[in-house]
Amino acid sequence: MGKGTQMGFIARRGRGATVLTGAALGALTLAGCSSDSAEPAASGSDSGSDTATEAPAELTPVSVQLQWLTQAQFACYYAAADQGFYEEEGLEVEILPGAVDIVPIDVLTSGGADFAISWVPKVLGAIEQGAAVTNVAQIFERSGTMQVAFADSGIESAADLAGKSVGSWGYGNEWELIAGMQASGVTLGDLDGGSTVQQAFDMNAFIAGDIDAAQAMTYNEYAQVLETENPETGELYTADDLVVIDWNDEGTAMLQDAIWADSERLASDEAYAETTTAFIKGTIKGCVFAKDDPQAAADIVTAAGSTLGTSHQLWMANEVNKLIFPSTSGVGHINEDQWEQTVGLALETVNPEGATIITADPPETAYSNEYVDAALAELADEGVDTMGEGFEPIEVTLNPGGE
Known part of the structure; x- marks a missing residue:
């Protein structure tokens, strides 16, 4: 599996024993969550089995490029790494932070990462321009x-x-x-x-x-x-x-944070396809963990290098949970009506220069529920609640400056 050229956060051990390697991430001070320049340990969590499973002797190295800097927007991934959920799926995951000058889909298509996190409308334009990528899991069901x-x-x-x-x-x-x-x-x-x-x-x-x-x-x-x-x-x-x-x-919301994979590798590389399901599965377990204990998730992200204030980080974790839960079809499943709304708006919305995001329907390979549904089925067999029907956000008190 390809490794990114940037230094990132890597989980090397089991639950509660993460190792940070490389740069721990740049600071985010009052920064937006979603820019990319050219684009457009808590007990009681039900995110896995009661006891940690034995990880395979050899882990498959995987890298994921985030859309923005380290913050609780990406709590699912950092929690999955910290709690050993990726390792339980046989993966050693390196999380690569984003920045204003980093376009996740470009990193993915150039081989700098195995997966990328990005908003759907941004990537639809890249697909029309020739990027062979597939939305394999829609982590955020709602727009933020x-x-x-x-x-x-x-x-x-x-x-x-x-x-x-x-x-x-x-x-x-x-x-x-x-x-x-x-x-x-x-x-x-x-x-x-x-x-x-x-x-x-x-x-x-x-x-x-x-x-x-x-x-x-x-x-x-x-x-x-x-x-x-x-x-x-x-x-x-x-x-x-x-x-x-x-x-x-x-009524004009468009799909946001999604996991994108290399379309050609999915079609030609069976190991990569299996890794895709494993990566999604571990990520969803991280989302469930963050839902059940947003404070622990916020602390994990802070330990990974974010410099956001304590109350701001917790606020973010709590609000991100609202974008994921409750889920209508299982975390990550791509709902056809929401996909069609996003595509329809991408075809019809005109910017001041008279251009739309895309000029034609995207190819069938633009999204697939094959891998996320396989992950959801395995999680259901393990007793993991991926719907979160009883989800209730917590009350967060913001302090001056988010401290």
Whole structure:
């Protein structure tokens, strides 16, 4: 199996005995979760058997390229490594952190990693340009993207963005915003006297009043506002001070964090195909662990190198759990209706330059439930709950600055 050229986080031992090798990851300070430059140990967890299984004498080395830096957005993978779930599946997994200048699908297709984590609309464009990759597990079932405004801004829906200063990260993160505005009759390139603003991967411009409605992730930038002092009250901002436009509610949500594999290797390399199922299985067990003990998951990510504050990291773990659980078909299964909505929006949504994400339907190889369904079947046999029907998020209190 190919190893990435970057240094990353590698699990070499069993549950609770992870070894960090290489650089422990760059810092993320008030940074967005989803950019890539050209694209667009808790007891009581039900994430595995009651006792750790004996790992094979020889493990298959596997590398996965993340879409962004080390943070609880990727708690499933770090928890799976830390708790020995990958090793139980015969894998030694190296987790490669992302960065602004790293495009996960490029790393995957160039052989720099065996798997990559990326948002579906970003990868659809890459597939149309020739990238032979397959979505083999849709880890996030819901979108975590929102547009945030202050309650006194007069903004309550996407239609109200007309004439306003609207923040957008770009780099392929803007498509839900564009789709939501387009569906409400607002054209991104002409906001009736308003303007679009290239937003940094933080909420500083929004808090300063330079942006009327800022792009945010439920698990990151939204929390950045809530852990900031309101100068008018001397207290932290609260949800009552804000209005959010949730693209899940607006009907323009697109699929986000998915596991991507090399299509040609899946078709020609039986060992790689088997490894794909094993990697998905271990990852899902990591997701279940993070659901059952978000504090432990947050601590694991921090130990892996993230410099996010303690309360911010826990907030992120908790919010990410909401994007995964409860699952309608089992964690990672790609629901056809959600796939079709994402593809439909990718075909219809027009950016200011008049371009859509894709111009034709993607090939059948763009996604497959073969490997994730095999993993889900094995997990069901092991008694792992991959649906999380009784999932209840915890209450997280954010501290100033997320500390």
